[in-house]
Amino acid sequence: MTPDQLSQAIAAALATAVADGTFALDPADVPATVHVERPRQREHGDWATNVALQLAKKSGTNPRAFAEELARRLSSTDGVASVEVAGPGFLNIRLDAAAAGELARGIVEQGATYGTNTAEAGHRVNLEFVSANPTGPLHIGGVRWAAVGDSLARVLQAAGAEVTREYYFNDHGAQIDRFARSLLARARGEEAPEDGYGGQYIADIAGQVTADAAAAGEPDPATLPDDEAVEAFRARGVDLMFAEIKQSLHDFGVDFDVYFHEDSLHESGAVERAVARLRELGHVFDQDGATWLRTTEFGDDKDRVIIKSDGEAAYIAGDIAYYLDKRERGFDRVVMMLGADHHGYVGRMKAVAAAFGDDPDVHLEILIGQLVNLVKDGAPVRMSKRAGTVVTIDDLVDAVGVDAARYALARSSTDSAIDLDLDLLAKATNENPVFYVQYAHARTAAIGRNAAETGVRREDGFDASVLDHETESVLLGHLAQLPRVVAQAANLREPHRVARYLEELAGGFHKWYDAKRYVLPQGDEPVTDVHRTRLWLVDATRQVLANGLGLLGVSAPERM
Structure with missing residues (x-):
């Protein structure tokens, strides 16, 4: 019996009790589905609910009294071994072994769809990250x-x-100007601004801009007048830099549906249209030659200039x-x-968002992530040979690989700063969380290969x-949790819950x-049904591990 x-x-038991007059409830008050969860203490049973x-x-x-009546009715349900009332009205439910074990077959039959749900169905989500x-x-x-955002996208889709x-x-803006001038200075052999x-x-990029111009039969852009030269390095240099960023992300398993410029x-004219819309709504005013948005009406600490007195758009204008x-x-x-920051x-x-008439607690969500510190040999890693001042995505992947990097970055709440121990992440031991989970999957695959060699075939029998x-009750309990974990991770925007769940499952x-x-x-x-049924359980575990790792964009290896 699955949690669903x-x-x-x-x-159904509640609906029957309402229909026969035992519970004086409006039928509309009876939920279509009732929330059940694993008790904190396993000796209390397989599942618990506070619906009473x-x-x-x-x-x-x-x-x-409500709980005792509901317990009496549930006790006669096929697959339910016992129901106990605890405290003021909690129900602790224990399934018989056959009902609990059926979950293994259900998971295998559902395959890659196990764990998916409709908790977020009907929502169109624009997820902007990196x-x-x-x-x-x-x-x-x-x-x-990159790791958290892509994992969250996968979790939301699964929900x-x-x-x-x-x-x-x-x-657009000053940082691009500084970048272009830095390229030009390097191409001319001068100090950066x-x-x-x-x-x-x-x-590297300055040299590539010059080489591309030569290949196209064009003059060296570094020899052009300053304004023309800056523009040449801006146009080509930004394209080259962004192409490199996209390639690094792709190699990291992250691709985007939209690149918005x-x-x-x-x-x-989108900025002008947005300002005009806000003016129509009565939230824009003019003062000191500038155009302002009256954000204090909606909880901001001060009103914001959106068009400066010189006619240039303020940075927030683009955001609006x-x-x-x-x-x-x-x-x-x-x-x-x-x-x-x-x-x-x-x-x-x-x-x-509120100024546009939206509910800022519904239509707009801003997730803030804390810092990442890299540690190697017990000391902070601070410098990149290529970037000069920071550690880059390529540095991290070179050090530990894509799987370890993605898993390590996604397994912690973004509310917390994290220290990544590069020595630990490179280890093939159970101390390394991603190895621990991937090894469990590889172990299930090895059992499957051995089963084929010894003639154990799932389809020849199943006796739950x-x-x-x-230990089988505990393992089945873990397997049953994936749909709930996915729904919760999606609702709270916390994909790290999937990683922590996988570690418990492993x-x-x-x-x-x-x-x-x-x-x-x-x-x-x-060969008996005991062997065949255990193989169902192994394969169910393999499926859930693969599904969970897939939600994090991490591979599920067959061999390690």
Whole structure:
């Protein structure tokens, strides 16, 4: 019996009790599905629910009396071994071994779809993450968002949402000017501007711009007049830098559906249209020659200049136009993932959403991520040979590989700063979390290969009642949790919950295997349904591990 089936059985028992007048409830008050969860203490049973506490008051019944009546009815449900009432009205439910074991077959039959649900169905989500300026290689902070953002997109899709991954390409503003001037200075053999960019990558790109011009039969852009030269290095240099960023992300397993150019907001008139819309809504005023948005009406700490007195758009003007553009494209959830230095951005953008008439707690979500520190040989890793000042995505992948990097960055809450121990992540031991989980999957695959060699075939038999060992009950309990974990991770925007779940599942599997080492027949022992049923359980575990690792963009190896 799956958690969903148990949930439906409880709902059916409630509906029957309402229909026969036992519970004085409006039928509309009876939930279609009832929330069940694993008890914190396994000896209390397989599943628990507090539905009696939720409904008793509406029915005018004492919660414990309500629970006792519901327990009596549930006890006669096929597959339910016992139901106990605890405390003021909690129900602790124990399944019989056969009902619990059926989950293994259900998981195998559902395959890659097991764990998916409809918790976020109907939502169109625009998920913007990374969005690093194209002025240098992607550094470690952006890499964290690459891992977390892509994992969140996968989790949201598994929960039924329609997700668009979007990269905001910052190709407008002062940082691009500094980048272009840095390239030109390097090409001319001069020192970089005081506010410019350094590192070997500047020399590499400057050299490529010059080489491309020569290959096309064009003059060396470094010999052009200053304004023309800066423009030449800007146009080609930004393209080259961004192509490198996209390639690094692709190699990291992260690709975007939309690359949105900031410059297009200014070139297309989107900024002017957004300001006009806000003026129509009565939230824009003019003062001291500038145009202001009255964000204090919506909780911001001060009003914001959107068009400066010299007629130039302030930085927030582009953000305003970009938010409106996303909403006009039909997204009902605009999710932005930003670094720790963007805390001040939250209040003003929430105010912008409210100014457009949106609910800022529904239509706009801003997730703030904390810093990542790399440690090797017990000391901080601070420098990249190529970037000169920061550790890049390529540095991290070179050190530990894509799987270890993605898993390590996605397994912690973004609310917390994390220290990544490069020595640990390179180890092929159970101390390394990604190895621990991947090894569990490889172990299930090895059992499957051995089963084929010894003639154990799943399809020849299945007897769920033989899965009656305590470790099998625990392992089945872990397997049952994936749909709930996925729904919760999607709802809370916390994909790290999937990683922590996988580690618990891997632990449960290893303990079961150690207790039931003879999954397959030994020597001349005949093949029985015990072996076949255990193989179902192994394959169910393999499927859940693969599904969970897939949600994190991490491979599920067959051999290690």
